[in-house]
Amino acid sequence: MKLGSWDSRILEGLSTAVLVFDHALQLSYLNPAGETLLAVSLRQASGQGVQDLLPGATTLAERLRYAVDSNQPYTEHELHLRLPGGHDITVDCIVTPIDQAGGTEILVELTQLDRHLRIAREENLLEQHQVARQLVRGLAHEIKNPLGGLRGAAQLLERELDNEDLKEYTRIIIGEADRLRGLVNRMLGPNQLPQMRPCNIHQIVEHVRNLVAAEEHADLALIRDYDPSIPDFRADPEQLIQALLNIVRNAAQALHGTGQIILRTRTQRQFTIGQKRHKLVVRVDVIDNGPGIPADMLETIFYPMVTGRAEGTGLGLSIAQSLVNVHGGIIECSSRPGHTEFTILLPLEPT
Incomplete structure (x- = not known):
């Protein structure tokens, strides 16, 4: 024809x-x-x-x-x-x-x-994530103000005390107040607009891979599966490094340092994110062979304070989603036992 x-x-x-x-x-x-x-x-x-x-x-x-x-x-x-x-x-x-x-x-x-079902699901995910973020940010601000007063009062009390044993208690209060302030700051999420500049997706992925490889996961295999034809694009590499690092670390923790994580890059044409269709998007897949995410958590996995680990804060994936959202992208997740896949999708805006 x-x-x-x-x-x-x-x-x-x-x-x-x-x-x-x-x-x-x-x-x-x-x-x-x-x-x-x-x-x-x-x-x-x-x-x-x-x-x-x-x-x-x-x-x-x-x-x-x-x-x-x-x-x-x-x-x-x-x-x-x-x-x-x-x-x-x-x-x-x-x-x-x-x-x-x-x-x-x-x-x-x-x-x-x-595809139509996916677009509807993504729109719902973005809307619910935004509502959850606003609620958490409001709560964080309410916590942050009295927390500063609590820390200041503990410092004043420490100056008035002569007994070193009692001062130890005020130091604990100050230390815990600082820890909570750090947690609240993470709850508030990114507070800076992305500093857009030309960047290469494989430099970002390799940087994250090297960081995770250096974190003493002796039995963790980090497998590369890259598409070298992906062009440079405009983004904030520091924010994307943070987003990807949160996801890869999450996978490594789910594997308890034993297993494999595949880092895969691809492009997709004519791809819709939310209401906007893009001629070309870059796709970064993080695939692990761990136990999988419980089905009842999949719909809320990107909400703040949602975690499947007793020691987790539930902020890493929420922050990652926020960082990718400000780039006009989205993170998707699918999971079954032995195969969990997080996918970062970003519009490929030429440099």
């Missing part, structure tokens, strides 16, 4: 995956949304059949052959497909025959329903 420049621009701007097969049901065109959905480039997929692209899609292949033979369009809702990597997706599928000089070609539109 030959496309004019205008047709090509329209198809390449769509968020719907568009595939075109020739009369022999071999792929001749795939738009960027289709490349993202199938995790394959047009160059790699060109000339492949339906079942080469989508193993096990016998029904879809039969429907396409029927559309070629009958020259009749076909629509199927909630079609379940398995991608080459083993990931299952649910799509609405529209098949349209197109008469060409060389024979009938088939235009296939795949609208991923999982």
